[in-house]
Amino acid sequence: MSKNILVVGGAGYIGSHTTLALAQAGYRPVIYDNFSTGHRDACFGDVLVEGDLADTAKLVQTLQEHSIDSVIHFAALIEAGASVHAPVPYFQNNVAGTLSLLEAMNTAGVKRLVFSSTAAVYGNVDGAALLSEDLPRAPINPYGDSKAMVETILERCAEAYGLQTIALRYFNASGADAQGRTGERHDPETHLIPLVIQAARGQRDLIKVNGTDYATPDGTCVRDYIHVSDLASGHVAAVTWLQKHDCAGKQAINLGTGTGASVREVIDAVRRISGKSFVVEEAPRREGDPATLVADAQRAHDILGWSAQHSDLDTIIRDAWRYAEAHL
Numbered sequence: 001m002s003k004n005i006l007v008v009g010g011a012g013y014i015g016s017h018t019t020l021a022l023a024q025a026g027y028r029p030v031i032y033d034n035f036s037t038g039h040r041d042a043c044f045g046d047v048l049v050e051g052d053l054a055d056t057a058k059l060v061q062t063l064q065e066h067s068i069d070s071v072i073h074f075a076a077l078i079e080a081g082a083s084v085h086a087p088v089p090y091f092q093n094n095v096a097g098t099l100s101l102l103e104a105m106n107t108a109g110v111k112r113l114v115f116s117s118t119a120a121v122y123g124n125v126d127g128a129a130l131l132s133e134d135l136p137r138a139p140i141n142p143y144g145d146s147k148a149m150v151e152t153i154l155e156r157c158a159e160a161y162g163l164q165t166i167a168l169r170y171f172n173a174s175g176a177d178a179q180g181r182t183g184e185r186h187d188p189e190t191h192l193i194p195l196v197i198q199a200a201r202g203q204r205d206l207i208k209v210n211g212t213d214y215a216t217p218d219g220t221c222v223r224d225y226i227h228v229s230d231l232a233s234g235h236v237a238a239v240t241w242l243q244k245h246d247c248a249g250k251q252a253i254n255l256g257t258g259t260g261a262s263v264r265e266v267i268d269a270v271r272r273i274s275g276k277s278f279v280v281e282e283a284p285r286r287e288g289d290p291a292t293l294v295a296d297a298q299r300a301h302d303i304l305g306w307s308a309q310h311s312d313l314d315t316i317i318r319d320a321w322r323y324a325e326a327h328l
Protein backbone atom coordinates (compact mmCIF):
# COMPACT_ATOMS: atom_id res chain seq x y z
CA MET A 1 0.00 0.00 0.00
CA SER A 2 1.33 3.44 -0.87
CA LYS A 3 2.35 5.49 2.14
CA ASN A 4 1.13 9.01 2.77
CA ILE A 5 3.88 11.60 3.15
CA LEU A 6 3.23 15.08 4.53
CA VAL A 7 5.29 17.57 2.52
CA VAL A 8 5.44 20.74 4.60
CA GLY A 9 6.48 23.56 2.26
CA GLY A 10 5.58 21.42 -0.74
CA ALA A 11 4.55 24.44 -2.84
CA GLY A 12 8.11 25.77 -2.87
CA TYR A 13 11.06 25.22 -5.16
CA ILE A 14 12.58 22.05 -3.70
CA GLY A 15 9.29 20.83 -2.21
CA SER A 16 7.49 20.87 -5.57
CA HIS A 17 10.21 18.81 -7.25
CA THR A 18 10.22 16.39 -4.33
CA THR A 19 6.44 16.00 -4.50
CA LEU A 20 6.78 14.94 -8.14
CA ALA A 21 9.51 12.46 -7.23
CA LEU A 22 7.48 11.02 -4.32
CA ALA A 23 4.46 10.41 -6.55
CA GLN A 24 6.73 8.86 -9.18
CA ALA A 25 8.12 6.51 -6.51
CA GLY A 26 4.62 5.38 -5.51
CA TYR A 27 4.11 7.53 -2.42
CA ARG A 28 1.02 9.66 -1.81
CA PRO A 29 2.12 13.24 -1.11
CA VAL A 30 -0.03 15.51 1.05
CA ILE A 31 1.09 19.14 0.76
CA TYR A 32 0.88 21.53 3.71
CA ASP A 33 1.86 25.12 2.88
CA ASN A 34 0.94 28.69 3.82
CA PHE A 35 1.92 30.05 0.37
CA SER A 36 4.14 32.73 1.92
CA THR A 37 6.71 32.03 -0.81
CA GLY A 38 5.23 28.98 -2.52
CA HIS A 39 3.05 28.77 -5.62
CA ARG A 40 -0.36 27.18 -6.05
CA ASP A 41 0.49 26.00 -9.56
CA ALA A 42 3.53 24.14 -8.16
CA CYS A 43 1.45 21.81 -5.96
CA PHE A 44 1.52 18.26 -7.26
CA GLY A 45 0.27 16.41 -4.21
CA ASP A 46 -2.82 14.21 -3.98
CA VAL A 47 -4.08 16.56 -1.27
CA LEU A 48 -3.40 20.24 -0.56
CA VAL A 49 -3.88 21.70 2.90
CA GLU A 50 -3.42 25.44 3.26
CA GLY A 51 -2.02 26.08 6.72
CA ASP A 52 0.83 27.53 8.74
CA LEU A 53 3.56 25.70 10.62
CA ALA A 54 2.56 27.66 13.71
CA ASP A 55 -0.94 26.11 13.64
CA THR A 56 -0.22 22.99 15.69
CA ALA A 57 -3.87 21.94 15.88
CA LYS A 58 -4.24 22.04 12.09
CA LEU A 59 -1.05 20.03 11.72
CA VAL A 60 -2.35 17.39 14.16
CA GLN A 61 -5.64 17.22 12.27
CA THR A 62 -3.83 16.88 8.93
CA LEU A 63 -1.49 14.16 10.21
CA GLN A 64 -4.42 12.18 11.61
CA GLU A 65 -6.95 12.76 8.83
CA HIS A 66 -4.52 11.64 6.12
CA SER A 67 -2.89 8.79 8.09
CA ILE A 68 0.55 10.30 7.54
CA ASP A 69 3.45 7.86 7.75
CA SER A 70 6.38 10.30 7.40
CA VAL A 71 6.95 14.04 7.18
CA ILE A 72 9.34 15.96 4.91
CA HIS A 73 9.83 19.48 6.22
CA PHE A 74 10.91 22.18 3.73
CA ALA A 75 9.05 25.16 5.17
CA ALA A 76 11.40 27.98 6.16
CA LEU A 77 12.55 31.49 5.43
CA ILE A 78 15.67 30.95 3.35
CA GLU A 79 17.61 34.15 2.79
CA ALA A 80 20.84 34.17 4.75
CA GLY A 81 21.57 37.83 3.96
CA ALA A 82 18.12 39.08 5.00
CA SER A 83 18.32 37.05 8.21
CA VAL A 84 21.25 39.16 9.43
CA HIS A 85 19.08 42.30 9.47
CA ALA A 86 15.84 40.61 10.59
CA PRO A 87 16.71 37.54 12.69
CA VAL A 88 13.45 37.27 14.65
CA PRO A 89 11.22 36.02 11.80
CA TYR A 90 13.91 33.47 10.96
CA PHE A 91 13.96 32.03 14.46
CA GLN A 92 10.17 32.33 14.71
CA ASN A 93 9.38 30.52 11.46
CA ASN A 94 12.31 28.13 11.20
CA VAL A 95 12.80 27.17 14.86
CA ALA A 96 9.49 27.84 16.63
CA GLY A 97 7.63 26.61 13.53
CA THR A 98 9.55 23.34 13.62
CA LEU A 99 8.78 22.96 17.34
CA SER A 100 5.10 23.27 16.48
CA LEU A 101 5.47 20.55 13.85
CA LEU A 102 7.31 18.29 16.30
CA GLU A 103 4.61 18.80 18.91
CA ALA A 104 1.97 17.89 16.34
CA MET A 105 3.90 14.80 15.27
CA ASN A 106 4.19 13.72 18.90
CA THR A 107 0.47 14.18 19.46
CA ALA A 108 -0.40 12.27 16.29
CA GLY A 109 2.21 9.55 16.92
CA VAL A 110 4.13 10.20 13.66
CA LYS A 111 7.79 9.27 14.14
CA ARG A 112 9.61 9.84 10.85
CA LEU A 113 10.94 13.23 9.74
CA VAL A 114 13.25 14.34 6.93
CA PHE A 115 14.41 17.89 7.52
CA SER A 116 15.78 20.46 5.04
CA SER A 117 19.09 21.55 6.45
CA THR A 118 21.86 23.34 4.63
CA ALA A 119 25.58 23.67 4.01
CA ALA A 120 25.19 27.00 5.86
CA VAL A 121 25.51 25.03 9.13
CA TYR A 122 29.24 24.63 8.36
CA GLY A 123 29.80 28.40 8.43
CA ASN A 124 32.92 30.12 7.19
CA VAL A 125 35.14 27.13 6.50
CA ASP A 126 38.60 27.90 5.23
CA GLY A 127 40.47 25.86 2.66
CA ALA A 128 39.37 23.66 -0.20
CA ALA A 129 38.75 20.36 1.60
CA LEU A 130 35.43 18.63 1.01
CA LEU A 131 32.95 19.38 3.80
CA SER A 132 32.24 16.30 5.87
CA GLU A 133 29.23 15.90 8.14
CA ASP A 134 31.67 15.33 11.02
CA LEU A 135 32.74 18.98 11.00
CA PRO A 136 31.34 21.04 13.87
CA ARG A 137 28.26 23.17 13.19
CA ALA A 138 29.48 26.76 13.11
CA PRO A 139 26.95 28.93 11.27
CA ILE A 140 27.70 32.62 10.71
CA ASN A 141 24.20 34.09 10.23
CA PRO A 142 20.76 33.72 11.81
CA TYR A 143 19.50 31.59 8.91
CA GLY A 144 22.32 29.08 9.43
CA ASP A 145 21.82 29.34 13.20
CA SER A 146 18.14 28.48 12.81
CA LYS A 147 18.98 25.31 10.85
CA ALA A 148 21.75 24.28 13.27
CA MET A 149 19.36 24.82 16.19
CA VAL A 150 16.75 22.59 14.58
CA GLU A 151 19.36 19.89 13.99
CA THR A 152 20.15 19.97 17.73
CA ILE A 153 16.44 19.86 18.59
CA LEU A 154 15.95 16.85 16.32
CA GLU A 155 18.85 15.03 17.97
CA ARG A 156 17.32 15.59 21.39
CA CYS A 157 13.89 14.49 20.16
CA ALA A 158 15.40 11.30 18.73
CA GLU A 159 16.75 10.51 22.21
CA ALA A 160 13.64 11.60 24.11
CA TYR A 161 10.72 10.55 21.93
CA GLY A 162 12.13 7.93 19.60
CA LEU A 163 11.98 10.28 16.61
CA GLN A 164 13.54 8.82 13.47
CA THR A 165 15.08 11.72 11.63
CA ILE A 166 17.47 12.65 8.85
CA ALA A 167 18.71 16.20 8.33
CA LEU A 168 19.67 16.59 4.69
CA ARG A 169 22.24 19.36 4.27
CA TYR A 170 21.81 20.68 0.76
CA PHE A 171 24.52 22.49 -1.11
CA ASN A 172 23.49 24.88 -3.93
CA ALA A 173 20.08 23.79 -5.18
CA SER A 174 19.70 24.66 -8.86
CA GLY A 175 18.12 23.67 -12.16
CA ALA A 176 14.52 22.75 -12.84
CA ASP A 177 12.35 19.77 -13.65
CA ALA A 178 13.50 18.38 -17.02
CA GLN A 179 9.85 18.28 -18.19
CA GLY A 180 9.35 21.93 -17.21
CA ARG A 181 6.54 21.20 -14.72
CA THR A 182 8.17 23.32 -11.99
CA GLY A 183 11.32 25.34 -11.46
CA GLU A 184 13.02 28.07 -9.43
CA ARG A 185 10.82 31.12 -8.72
CA HIS A 186 12.12 32.85 -5.61
CA ASP A 187 11.11 36.45 -5.05
CA PRO A 188 13.42 38.19 -4.42
CA GLU A 189 15.88 35.92 -6.20
CA THR A 190 19.30 35.71 -4.56
CA HIS A 191 20.76 32.55 -6.12
CA LEU A 192 23.51 32.87 -8.71
CA ILE A 193 22.20 30.73 -11.58
CA PRO A 194 18.73 32.33 -11.87
CA LEU A 195 20.34 35.77 -11.51
CA VAL A 196 22.75 35.09 -14.39
CA ILE A 197 19.84 33.75 -16.43
CA GLN A 198 17.89 36.95 -15.70
CA ALA A 199 20.87 38.95 -17.02
CA ALA A 200 20.99 36.79 -20.16
CA ARG A 201 17.25 37.33 -20.70
CA GLY A 202 17.57 41.11 -20.32
CA GLN A 203 15.65 41.12 -17.03
CA ARG A 204 18.56 42.70 -15.18
CA ASP A 205 21.22 45.14 -16.37
CA LEU A 206 24.26 43.16 -15.35
CA ILE A 207 25.62 40.39 -13.19
CA LYS A 208 28.10 41.18 -10.42
CA VAL A 209 30.99 38.89 -9.60
CA ASN A 210 31.64 39.41 -5.90
CA GLY A 211 35.35 38.82 -5.44
CA THR A 212 37.89 37.82 -8.07
CA ASP A 213 40.90 37.32 -5.80
CA TYR A 214 39.95 34.16 -3.94
CA ALA A 215 42.37 31.24 -3.69
CA THR A 216 40.50 29.29 -6.39
CA PRO A 217 41.62 28.39 -9.93
CA ASP A 218 40.02 31.49 -11.53
CA GLY A 219 39.80 33.69 -8.42
CA THR A 220 36.01 33.49 -8.04
CA CYS A 221 34.03 31.53 -5.43
CA VAL A 222 33.48 27.83 -6.00
CA ARG A 223 30.21 26.16 -4.99
CA ASP A 224 28.71 22.68 -5.27
CA TYR A 225 25.65 23.00 -7.55
CA ILE A 226 23.18 20.17 -7.14
CA HIS A 227 20.27 19.66 -9.53
CA VAL A 228 16.95 20.07 -7.71
CA SER A 229 15.71 16.78 -9.18
CA ASP A 230 18.71 15.07 -7.56
CA LEU A 231 17.72 16.71 -4.26
CA ALA A 232 14.22 15.36 -4.83
CA SER A 233 15.45 11.79 -5.32
CA GLY A 234 17.62 12.24 -2.19
CA HIS A 235 14.44 12.90 -0.19
CA VAL A 236 12.73 9.84 -1.59
CA ALA A 237 15.82 7.81 -0.63
CA ALA A 238 15.84 9.31 2.88
CA VAL A 239 12.15 8.69 3.56
CA THR A 240 12.45 5.12 2.24
CA TRP A 241 15.52 4.56 4.44
CA LEU A 242 13.63 5.73 7.53
CA GLN A 243 10.78 3.36 6.78
CA LYS A 244 13.17 0.42 6.36
CA HIS A 245 15.15 1.18 9.51
CA ASP A 246 12.36 1.34 12.03
CA CYS A 247 14.31 2.53 15.07
CA ALA A 248 14.88 5.87 16.76
CA GLY A 249 17.89 7.84 15.67
CA LYS A 250 19.25 10.77 13.75
CA GLN A 251 21.60 11.33 10.84
CA ALA A 252 22.99 14.42 9.16
CA ILE A 253 23.70 13.77 5.49
CA ASN A 254 25.09 16.11 2.83
CA LEU A 255 23.33 16.26 -0.53
CA GLY A 256 25.95 17.54 -2.93
CA THR A 257 28.08 16.30 -5.79
CA GLY A 258 31.63 16.50 -4.44
CA THR A 259 32.74 18.84 -7.23
CA GLY A 260 32.46 22.58 -7.52
CA ALA A 261 31.98 25.20 -10.22
CA SER A 262 33.22 28.77 -10.00
CA VAL A 263 31.14 31.89 -10.55
CA ARG A 264 32.98 32.45 -13.84
CA GLU A 265 32.25 28.89 -14.96
CA VAL A 266 28.55 29.44 -14.26
CA ILE A 267 28.54 32.70 -16.23
CA ASP A 268 30.40 31.09 -19.16
CA ALA A 269 28.00 28.15 -19.19
CA VAL A 270 24.93 30.44 -19.26
CA ARG A 271 26.48 32.43 -22.14
CA ARG A 272 27.25 29.27 -24.10
CA ILE A 273 23.89 27.56 -23.50
CA SER A 274 21.72 30.65 -24.00
CA GLY A 275 23.76 32.12 -26.86
CA LYS A 276 23.18 35.54 -25.23
CA SER A 277 25.69 38.16 -24.19
CA PHE A 278 25.32 40.31 -21.09
CA VAL A 279 27.33 42.67 -18.91
CA VAL A 280 29.48 41.19 -16.14
CA GLU A 281 30.87 43.55 -13.51
CA GLU A 282 33.65 42.71 -11.08
CA ALA A 283 32.88 43.79 -7.52
CA PRO A 284 34.58 43.45 -4.13
CA ARG A 285 34.20 40.33 -2.01
CA ARG A 286 31.06 40.03 0.12
CA GLU A 287 31.52 39.53 3.82
CA GLY A 288 31.09 35.93 4.93
CA ASP A 289 31.57 34.30 1.50
CA PRO A 290 34.07 31.44 1.84
CA ALA A 291 36.23 30.71 -1.23
CA THR A 292 35.05 27.14 -1.67
CA LEU A 293 32.06 25.12 -0.40
CA VAL A 294 31.93 21.60 -1.77
CA ALA A 295 30.28 18.58 -0.18
CA ASP A 296 31.83 15.34 0.83
CA ALA A 297 29.06 13.25 -0.77
CA GLN A 298 30.24 9.86 0.49
CA ARG A 299 27.82 9.43 3.40
CA ALA A 300 24.75 9.88 1.19
CA HIS A 301 26.12 7.17 -1.04
CA ASP A 302 27.04 4.82 1.81
CA ILE A 303 23.82 5.21 3.83
CA LEU A 304 21.13 6.07 1.29
CA GLY A 305 22.68 4.53 -1.83
CA TRP A 306 22.15 7.95 -3.41
CA SER A 307 24.37 9.98 -5.67
CA ALA A 308 23.68 12.90 -7.99
CA GLN A 309 22.70 11.88 -11.53
CA HIS A 310 21.72 15.15 -13.23
CA SER A 311 24.07 17.67 -11.64
CA ASP A 312 26.67 18.41 -14.31
CA LEU A 313 26.66 22.18 -14.81
CA ASP A 314 25.41 22.07 -18.40
CA THR A 315 22.35 19.95 -17.52
CA ILE A 316 21.52 22.23 -14.59
CA ILE A 317 21.76 25.38 -16.69
CA ARG A 318 19.98 23.90 -19.70
CA ASP A 319 17.01 22.87 -17.50
CA ALA A 320 16.97 26.20 -15.64
CA TRP A 321 17.19 28.14 -18.92
CA ARG A 322 14.39 26.16 -20.54
CA TYR A 323 12.15 26.70 -17.50
CA ALA A 324 12.88 30.43 -17.40
CA GLU A 325 12.19 30.86 -21.13
CA ALA A 326 8.87 29.04 -20.83
CA HIS A 327 7.57 30.42 -17.52
CA LEU A 328 9.33 33.55 -16.25
Ligand SMILES: NC(=O)c1ccc[n+]([C@@H]2O[C@H](COP(=O)([O-])OP(=O)(O)OC[C@H]3O[C@@H](n4cnc5c(N)ncnc54)[C@H](O)[C@@H]3O)[C@@H](O)[C@H]2O)c1
Pocket: 008, 009, 010, 011, 012, 013, 014, 015, 032, 033, 034, 035, 036, 037, 038, 039, 051, 052, 053, 054, 073, 074, 075, 076, 077, 078, 093, 097, 116, 117, 118, 119, 169, 170, 171, 172, 173, 174, 186
Ligand atom coordinates in the same frame (compact mmCIF):
# COMPACT_ATOMS: atom_id res chain seq x y z
N1 LIG B 1 17.23 26.80 -2.22
C1 LIG B 1 18.42 26.40 -1.75
O1 LIG B 1 19.47 26.53 -2.41
C2 LIG B 1 18.51 25.74 -0.39
C3 LIG B 1 19.76 25.34 0.08
C4 LIG B 1 19.85 24.73 1.32
C5 LIG B 1 18.71 24.52 2.08
N2 LIG B 1 17.51 24.93 1.62
C6 LIG B 1 16.32 24.68 2.46
O2 LIG B 1 15.37 23.99 1.69
C7 LIG B 1 14.04 24.33 2.08
C8 LIG B 1 13.23 24.71 0.86
O3 LIG B 1 13.87 25.76 0.17
P1 LIG B 1 13.25 26.36 -1.18
O4 LIG B 1 14.35 26.96 -1.95
O5 LIG B 1 12.37 25.35 -1.80
O6 LIG B 1 12.36 27.55 -0.56
P2 LIG B 1 10.91 28.08 -0.99
O7 LIG B 1 10.76 29.40 -0.35
O8 LIG B 1 10.73 27.96 -2.45
O9 LIG B 1 9.93 27.03 -0.28
C9 LIG B 1 9.54 27.11 1.07
C10 LIG B 1 8.08 26.71 1.15
O10 LIG B 1 7.68 26.69 2.52
C11 LIG B 1 6.46 27.42 2.67
N3 LIG B 1 6.44 27.96 4.02
C12 LIG B 1 7.34 28.82 4.58
N4 LIG B 1 7.00 29.10 5.85
C13 LIG B 1 5.86 28.39 6.11
C14 LIG B 1 5.02 28.26 7.25
N5 LIG B 1 5.26 28.95 8.37
N6 LIG B 1 3.96 27.45 7.17
C15 LIG B 1 3.69 26.75 6.03
N7 LIG B 1 4.45 26.83 4.93
C16 LIG B 1 5.52 27.65 4.96
C17 LIG B 1 6.49 28.48 1.58
O11 LIG B 1 5.23 28.99 1.23
C18 LIG B 1 7.16 27.69 0.43
O12 LIG B 1 6.20 27.00 -0.32
C19 LIG B 1 14.19 25.46 3.09
O13 LIG B 1 14.05 24.90 4.38
C20 LIG B 1 15.60 25.96 2.87
O14 LIG B 1 16.15 26.47 4.06
C21 LIG B 1 17.36 25.54 0.40
